[in-house]
Amino acid sequence: MIDDLPAGLTARHLANEDHLRVHAVLDTWWGGLKGKAGSAERALLLPRLYFQHFTTTSFLVEHDTGEIAAFLVGFLSPAQPDTAYVHFVGVDPVLHGQGIGSTLYRAFFTLAQSHGRRYVHCITSPENVASRAFHARLGFAASAVQPDYDGPGLDRVAFTIDLSAHPVPIA
């Protein structure tokens, strides 16, 4: 499904059975960013519905041993026919720097384009400097910090990429 992953890793679409396995890695992978509130926030952003209804546009990367290495949860916007949305992405920190995150994004870009989507949107917390740098490297344009973007006290930075100006695969 995704060719250019490091040896020993394979990708497939997300499944219902993956839900609690993904939840089990969130705190470790995010290193307690924003403390207990951050932990609750991440868990509540991944209710089971994503693992039931958005599986065909979401990916899970596993080691040959079955351990989770990375995931991307995204969907095609039903209301905006030119747009796709990446909701949540994680890569095991011990695997950072190997291009797995950008490979997942490229796979999602290809999928989005095959469904006629030109733009991909996503967001991150202002505190997540690694995420902000990562999206800039991928070619996303970033908004200023938007206070209360996702609700009271839930500030976000919003990213957009125009795939027609960034042909996949991106270098």
Add this chain to the structure above:
Amino acid sequence: MIDDLPAGLTARHLANEDHLRVHAVLDTWWGGLKGKAGSAERALLLPRLYFQHFTTTSFLVEHDTGEIAAFLVGFLSPAQPDTAYVHFVGVDPVLHGQGIGSTLYRAFFTLAQSHGRRYVHCITSPENVASRAFHARLGFAASAVQPDYDGPGLDRVAFTIDLSAHPVPIA
């Protein structure tokens, strides 16, 4: 868009501009159910993405004065072509007992059926006895309480209705 609402109320599809207005009513309408954790939980279940990408299958009901009276956030499952999903529904408690909630569900059922969807799924917190009774009255079958359904500590009851066995409009 929805005909059988009480006088003085009109429905339209949800819009991006409604996001913080809906957040502003959550605590009042849910009466602090499950305390501060419940409040944070409800807010995080309604990130802005629902008000951007799922607007065409979601409804807002307003008074002639512009105040929010009710809302329903739902979508057609991309991965399950026979299924639609109701994610979040609220009705101003001062308007309870007037059939507004069931009217919104029936409107969603009609929309879902027009897109070939036979099943509608949704969930609620076990503590929400009013919601459990409401869904039973509408004809939903309920699961037992499912521990950690939406993540660690996030128990849920899951509801399903087979629209082919409950022709719309439901009495």
